[in-house]
Amino acid sequence: MVQMTMGKALNAGLRQAMRDDDKVVLMGEDIGTLGGVFRITDGLLDEFGKQRVIDTPLAESGIVGTAVGLAFRGYRPVVEIQFDGFIYPAFDQIVSQVAKLHYRTQGRVKMPITIRVPWAGGIGAAEHHSESNEAYFVHTAGLRVIAVSDPQDAYRCLQQAIASDDPVIFFEPKRLYHHKGEVDLDASLADAPPMGLARIVRPGTDATVITYGAMVRTALDAAEAAQDEGISLEVIDLRSLSPIDYDTVAAAVRRTGRVVVAHEASREAGVAAEVIASITERCFEYLEAAPLRVTGHDIPYPPAKLEKFHLPDLDRILDAVDRVMDRPNSLSEATDAKGTER
Amino acid sequence: MSPHTTPIVDTENDLTERIIAPDGSRLSNPQLDRYVEDVDFQTLRDLHRDMVVVRRIDSEGVALQRQGQLGLWAPCNGQEAAQVGTARALEKRDYVFPSYRETGVMYARGAAPGDYARMWRGEEGSAYDPDALRIAPLQIIIGAQTLHAVGYGMGIMHDGADEVAVSYFGDGATSQGDVNEAMVFASSYRTPVVFVCQNNHWAISEPVGLQSQYPLAGRAPGFGIPSMRVDGNDVLACLAAMRWALEHARSGKGPAYLEAVTYRMGPHTTADDPKRYRDDAELARWRERDPIARLEAHLRAAGELPQEHLDAVQAEADAVARDMRAATIGMVTRPALAVFDGVYAEPHSGIERQRAEYAAYLAAYEEA
Numbered sequence: 001m002v003q004m005t006m007g008k009a010l011n012a013g014l015r016q017a018m019r020d021d022d023k024v025v026l027m028g029e030d031i032g033t034l035g036g037v038f039r040i041t042d043g044l045l046d047e048f049g050k051q052r053v054i055d056t057p058l059a060e061s062g063i064v065g066t067a068v069g070l071a072f073r074g075y076r077p078v079v080e081i082q083f084d085g086f087i088y089p090a091f092d093q094i095v096s097q098v099a100k101l102h103y104r105t106q107g108r109v110k111m112p113i114t115i116r117v118p119w120a121g122g123i124g125a126a127e128h129h130s131e132s133n134e135a136y137f138v139h140t141a142g143l144r145v146i147a148v149s150d151p152q153d154a155y156r157c158l159q160q161a162i163a164s165d166d167p168v169i170f171f172e173p174k175r176l177y178h179h180k181g182e183v184d185l186d187a188s189l190a191d192a193p194p195m196g197l198a199r200i201v202r203p204g205t206d207a208t209v210i211t212y213g214a215m216v217r218t219a220l221d222a223a224e225a226a227q228d229e230g231i232s233l234e235v236i237d238l239r240s241l242s243p244i245d246y247d248t249v250a251a252a253v254r255r256t257g258r259v260v261v262a263h264e265a266s267r268e269a270g271v272a273a274e275v276i277a278s279i280t281e282r283c284f285e286y287l288e289a290a291p292l293r294v295t296g297h298d299i300p301y302p303p304a305k306l307e308k309f310h311l312p313d314l315d316r317i318l319d320a321v322d323r324v325m326d327r328p329n330s331l332s333e334a335t336d337a338k339g340t341e342r
Numbered sequence: 343m344s345p346h347t348t349p350i351v352d353t354e355n356d357l358t359e360r361i362i363a364p365d366g367s368r369l370s371n372p373q374l375d376r377y378v379e380d381v382d383f384q385t386l387r388d389l390h391r392d393m394v395v396v397r398r399i400d401s402e403g404v405a406l407q408r409q410g411q412l413g414l415w416a417p418c419n420g421q422e423a424a425q426v427g428t429a430r431a432l433e434k435r436d437y438v439f440p441s442y443r444e445t446g447v448m449y450a451r452g453a454a455p456g457d458y459a460r461m462w463r464g465e466e467g468s469a470y471d472p473d474a475l476r477i478a479p480l481q482i483i484i485g486a487q488t489l490h491a492v493g494y495g496m497g498i499m500h501d502g503a504d505e506v507a508v509s510y511f512g513d514g515a516t517s518q519g520d521v522n523e524a525m526v527f528a529s530s531y532r533t534p535v536v537f538v539c540q541n542n543h544w545a546i547s548e549p550v551g552l553q554s555q556y557p558l559a560g561r562a563p564g565f566g567i568p569s570m571r572v573d574g575n576d577v578l579a580c581l582a583a584m585r586w587a588l589e590h591a592r593s594g595k596g597p598a599y600l601e602a603v604t605y606r607m608g609p610h611t612t613a614d615d616p617k618r619y620r621d622d623a624e625l626a627r628w629r630e631r632d633p634i635a636r637l638e639a640h641l642r643a644a645g646e647l648p649q650e651h652l653d654a655v656q657a658e659a660d661a662v663a664r665d666m667r668a669a670t671i672g673m674v675t676r677p678a679l680a681v682f683d684g685v686y687a688e689p690h691s692g693i694e695r696q697r698a699e700y701a702a703y704l705a706a707y708e709e710a
């Protein structure tokens with residue numbers, strides 16, 4: 001076990017994947033000499049050469065589209081999109097080509113492409129640098145969507161994504177790049193939990209908070225705070241957004257009967273909507289209260305000084321927990337004042 | 343705003359490389375002659391046969407669509423020389439990334455009877471086995487496949503293989519970002535790729551002058567890619583130009599670009615009505631340049647078009663069309679649960695759950 005940041009763990013994961021399989025090639029803007037704007041590919045050019053660590057022209061559709069051609073030829077391209085907000089020029093190649101070629105060809109053409117996306121907000125970045133656009137990709141059949149939340153998981157999941165014969169949109173929360181944790185670099189990948197599984201990061205008995213990405217940390221902080229008030233919160237990290245591990249989710253809901261789903265992305269037709277709809281279909285009779293969403297607002301990502309008003313924080317999560325537990329909450333005062341519905 | 347006039351507007355009469363003139367006479371072409379020194383009359387007759395068969399496949403496709411057997415068909419009538427000429431220059435090991443109109447290329451690569459129809463009938467997303475023909479699935483997204491060819495070419499380079507990736511696209515596609523990005527990547531990495539633009543003068547209803555006010559082949563040099571503008575209705579010139587382009591790409595010099603100036607004589611697809619946007623006089627002028635008639639005139643003038651050849655070609659075309667029709671009509675639609683097949687390469691719990699739900703639903707119906 002070694003202590004390292006998530007950024008370093010991702011770097012180690014890439015290095016290991018490249019050592020394990022010489023068909024793995026990296027592509028992206030500034031990933032060579034510079035090592036990527038977040039240095040996730042640092043040192044890989046030196047070790048593997050520019051045939052395998054490919055600095056590309058500044059053209060996102062070009063990057064993903066040529067990765068498709070490499071996949072046709074049996075390569076496993078790992079693409080870096082510099083920031084979440086710059087994936088849109090490549091959207092067509094991702095949803096029309098990468099996601100569909102296996103299906104269209106009855107499995108004859110595989111697209112083992114990993115698209116790494118430094119993702120989501122909370123770092124005070126400029127416009128187009130903080131977006132949570134996972135719902136577009138979750139909605140697209142043929143893609144797998146992964147969002148990691150700690151160094152150990154980042155290290156393993158990235159290797160699993162690269163080894164997968166399916167295309168994977170791999171979201172890396174920028175907010176956690178410098179977050180440190182224990183990483184076991186030597187443990188066999190075969191023993192690691194598959195990347196499609198959710199994990200319970202904190203067991204609890206009163207209510208379940210389901211989340212992913214950087215919000216896992218926020219949810220854990222909320223659980224810590226709730227503990228002080230005598231509430232036992234369970235926190236689930238979905239890890240995989242396509243597929244979502246509903247077995248783990250439903251089992252938790254059956255235990256606690258109370259659910260809050262939290263994410264940074266906007267609310268309308270987001271991942272939380274899907275999770276809650278599926279929970280309602282599966283375990284309605286176990287629910288003690290209507291499941292709630294805590295999400296970003298349905299607004300374009302706001303300027304840096306305002307992002308704290310957009311991103312769900314510990315208090316908004318706790319407020320929702322109070323609501324599902326029928327404790328005094330942000331709504332109770334308003335309704336009390338009107339003297340109705342209580 | 344009205345576009346100003348440049349040579350592109352006059353692509354009918356201009357500046358393209360050719361070896362056989364529209365009247366069938368042989369011209370000397372200092373650029374291209376050396377690429378077809380080996381071409382004898384028998385080879386020319388083979389090319390003629392290819393074009394006749396492709397035209398027959400094409401008309402059978404239209405007929406099958408009209409009879410409700412196919413949902414749609416994209417005719418290549420008029421473009422046989424551009425397709426057959428360029429495709430016959432390819433080696434078997436080369437890999438093609440086509441659009442949806444390359445029936446002639448599919449034929450030259452050895453497509454089976456059903457391959458022409460399977461996708462247009464809606465049975466499968468891909469018309470054929472890409473590995474077997476070494477052709478990627480037909481591409482509907484305009485221009486997307488050019489990048490795939492470049493990526494494939496990057497792979498060829500990494501592998502140190504003696505292959506070329508080839509991408510076909512139309513004049514309308516040249517306006518797409520992907521095609522321009524493809525040229526940037528191909529040029530920057532000196533990828534063994536040949537771009538074949540079939541300028542058939544129309545992108546559905548939009549004339550080529552709306553895509554470009556400059557000859558399309560003239561753009562490639564701006565990316566550092568040598569190009570040639572070839573008479574796309576002269577099958578020999580297409581063969582020669584493609585041999586030049588392939589030789590260039592194969593020898594490690596990087597990409598090459600061909601603009602084959604041709605004409606789509608039929609509608610864009612069977613859903614299109616070209617009468618709404620182009621006049622009969624234009625079509626009539628291009629009919630005079632029919633690529634098949636041109637080669638026939640050339641062979642006839644040389645006394646090299648015997649009736650036995652014509653009879654044999656006709657019989658072969660009829661047989662291919664008959665096989666295609668039989669294969670099409672004989673297609674058996676896969677069972678309902680097959681809609682879930684192949685979405686992912688590895689198990690995906692979401693898809694498996696939906697498949698199971700749908701299977702249970704179907705089973706309940708069967709019991710009832």
Ligand SMILES: Cc1ncc(C[n+]2csc(CCOP(=O)(O)OP(=O)(O)O)c2C)c(N)n1
Nearest residue numbers: 443482483484512513514515542544545546
């Ligand atoms: C990205 C995209 N936009 C629009 C269309 C609809 N569309 C299909 S074919 C076509 C015209 C293409 O013209 P061109 O590239 O010249 O090829 P041609 O059909 O003439 O061979 C259009 C607009 C499409 N298939 N893909």
